[in-house]
Amino acid sequence: MSRIGVFICHCGENISRTVDVEQVAAQAALMPGVAFAVDYKYMCSDPGQNLVKNAITEHRLTHVVVAACSPRMHERTFRKAVEQAGLNPFLCEMANIREHCSWVHEDREEATDKAIEIVGMLVERVKKNRVLPTITVPVTKRALVIGGGIAGIQAALDIADAGHQVVLVEREPSIGGHMAQLSETFPTLDCSQCIMTPKMVDVANHPNITLHTYSEIEQVDGYIGNFQITVRKKARSVDEHKCTGCGVCMTKCPQKKIPNSFDCNLGTRTAIYVPFPQAVPNVPVIDRENCTMFKSGKCGVCQKACGPGAVDFEQQDQLIVEPVGAIVVSTGFELYRITEKTKGSPIKGYGEFGHGKIPDVIDGMTFERLASASGPTGGKIQRPSDGKEPKQVVFIQCVGSRSREKGISYCSKVCCMYTAKHTMLYHHKVHDGQAYVFFMDARVPGKSYDEFWRRAIEDEEAVYIRGMVSRLYQKGDKIVVMGSDISVGVQVEIEADLVVLATAVQPQKGADLLAQKLGISYDKYNFYSEAHAKLRPVECATAGIYLAGACQGPKDIPDTVSQASAAAAKVMTLFAKDKLEREPIVARVKESGCVGCFACKKVCAYGAIEEKEIRDRQGNLVKVVAYVNPGVCAGCGTCQATCPSKSVELDGYTDEQIVAMIEAL
C-alpha cells in the first residue's frame, strides 16, 4: 500500500495567483493512496525541502509528488531532497502546475481544476514507480572544443592548464576566428592581434592540446563522459609534420589573384596560402578549387619549390576518432552579408541599400580589415572602389538587427560599441574626415562602455543622428545617404565617400547541422539553446555539452571569454570525479517474453541492443534473446514501442506508469 505525500508549491505568487493551492491540497489529500498533502510558499527553498524531508519520516511516506514548476527546472532538486530523507530518488515525481497551468491560464476555476487533474495523474503514476539504482559510468577525462576562435581558445587553454587533454577542432586552416580579423578592440583600443596571437601560440605549444585545423566534426556518438567523435581532417595537400612554414611555396604560386576571404575579399592571396601571416599552425593549405595543378593537372611549382618536400597533391581526407568525455561548442558567428541572400535566411534583404551593389558600401568587418595594421591597406583607410581616402563616412547601425518586419528581432549587441570604435579609428587616421552615425538607440551597457561611446561623440567629433536611413544611391563617385533625424524632425541627406553597415550577427553557416550531430537544441535563428536562460547559461540540455561565445547569442569579447572560462570550469567539475552517476532511465528486456525477433535492434540508434544466448544446465541453447547494454542505452524507449511482444521496458517510463496516467483522466 503506498503512502504518497503531495507537496503543492505557491511559487511565491506565480502559482497561487491563478491556482487555488489550498483546494488542490485538500483534493489531493482525498486521492487514493495519498497519506499527506500540504501547500507551501516556496517548496524549493531550504525550509520547503525540509518540509518534504520531515514529512517523509513523520508520515512514513513511500512516494512523493511535488506540484510546482516544470521538472526541467527542479526535478533534480526534489529528487536529491527525497534521497536525503532515505527514499529512492525515482520515487519522486513532479507535477508541472506552473509552466503548464498557472502561467498559461487566467481563469482561476479552470486552472485549479486542471492543477488537480495534473496532480491526480502524477499520483497514479508515482504509485507505479519502481526503485531504480543509479548507474555509474567511467569518465574519459579528455575534452573536445569545437571552434578555435577566442571562445574555443580560452576554453581549451583553461581545461589544458588544469591538466586534462583537449582536442581543439577548427574548420578554417588557422585558429583565431573573428578576433584575429579585428583591428583594435573596445573599450581600451588594444590591438586585437597583440592580445590574440600569443594565446594562439600558447594553444599550438601546449602539451595537453591536440589541434586539428582545417577539420570538421563528422559524427558524434556516445553520451556524457564517453563520447566518440569522428573528425574529418580535410586534405590540406601539405604535410603538417614536414612543413617548416618558410612560405617559399606562396611566393612561387602562379595563381595570385584569388580574393582573400580573411581580408573580406579586399586583398588577394595565392592558391597555396595561409590565411594571415600570424596563422597557427603556420602551415599553408592548397585551395583545390583555384589551384592550377588540381584544375588542369599541370603546374606543381610549389612542390618543386618546397625544400622539405611537404607539398602532397595526393593527400586524402582523414577520419580520426577521438574519445572524449565532454564537449565545448564555440562555433561563433558570422555577419549578415547584404550582398547575398542566403537560402532560408530570415532577413529579407536590403533593396533600399542597393543589396550591397555599391562597392563603397561595406560591412563592419571589412572596415576592421581596412583599419588593421596587418590588413590589405596596411591600416590606411581607403575606399574599395578607387583607393581614395574617404572624407565623409556614414555608419549605419542595426542593419538586419532589431527589425521584426525584415526578419531578425534580436539586438546584435556589439554593433553600437564597434561603430563608436570605428568612428574613433577613422578620426585617428583621417584627421580632416567626418564620421556620421545613424542609430536607433545607443546600447552600451558594460564596464567603461558608456564612457567610451561618449568619448566618440565628445572628444572624437562623431556626429550621431538618431534615425534610420531610407535609401542609398550612387551619384558620381559619392553615395547619397537619405535619412531622417527624429530628434529634430528633419530629413537628412549626406553625400558620403564610404558607407559602413553594422550588419546583424548571425550564427555560423551550418550551425544547425552541427547541432543535429550533437543532439543539442537551437532556436529559430540557429543560435544554440542553453539549459536554462539564467541558472544554467553555459550548459546544453544534453548532458556533457557546454556552450561558449557567440554561437549561443551575440556577445562581445569580454562576455565570450567569461563564458568560455565558465564552460571550462564546468568541464573540470565533470572531470573531478572518476565515475559519473547517470540517470537509470534505460531499457530492460524481460527475457521470458522475448522471442528474439530483434525488431528492437533495428530501431536502436545507439547499437545498445545485443544478442544474448540462454542455455540450460547442460549447455544446450534454449533461445537467443535481446540484451540492452545499460552503459550505451540512452533511454529513448523506441525499442519498447516497437517490441511486438512487449518484452522490453524503459525504466521510469513503463507501460504501467503511462497507462496509470491515462486512466487517471
Next chain:
Amino acid sequence: MHSEKPKHDFEPKIIAFVCTWCTYAGADLAGTSRMQYPSNVRVLKFPCTGRIDPVFILKAFQQGADGILVSGCHPGDCHYIAGNYHARRRFAVFRKLLEFIGVDLNRIQFSWVSAAEGGKWVEVVTDLTERVRAMGPMVEFKDLVLEEQWSGNLNNPELQAVYEAM
C-alpha cells in the same frame, strides 16, 4: 484586463503525448512567456516520440479523450538521433488503421514543436481544441467499451440468434 471568456456547452478533453526535449520544453517556454491557451490539454511527458506506443492513443480514447496530440522534435533534431523518424513511420501506418476502424482523423494531430517554439505550441493546442470542440464529444470508443461490458448478458437478442443458429 481579463476579457470575458465565452462559455461553451462542451469542453473537449485533449491529451498531448510529447517528448521531453522539444515539445515539453516548448510548452514550458509558452509558460515562461506567459502565453495563454485553452486549459483543456493534459500533457504526458515521454523521453522521445519514439517511445509513444499507438496503444496509448487507443487507451486515451477509451478513457474519454476527445482529441489527441502527438508532438516531438522536428525531423533531424531528435535528441535520440532518430526516434522521431520511427514515430513518424509508426503513426503514418497507425493513422490508416484508425481511419479504417472509423475514427475521424481530425481528432488526432501530429506535429513538430521545438524547444524554442512556445508560440507554435499555443497555436497547435488552440487549433486542435477548437476543432475538436466543434466536432463534439468522441462517443464511438465509449460506446464500444459499454457494449463490451453489456454483452456479458446472455439474454442479448443478438447472442440468442447466434445460439439458435448453432
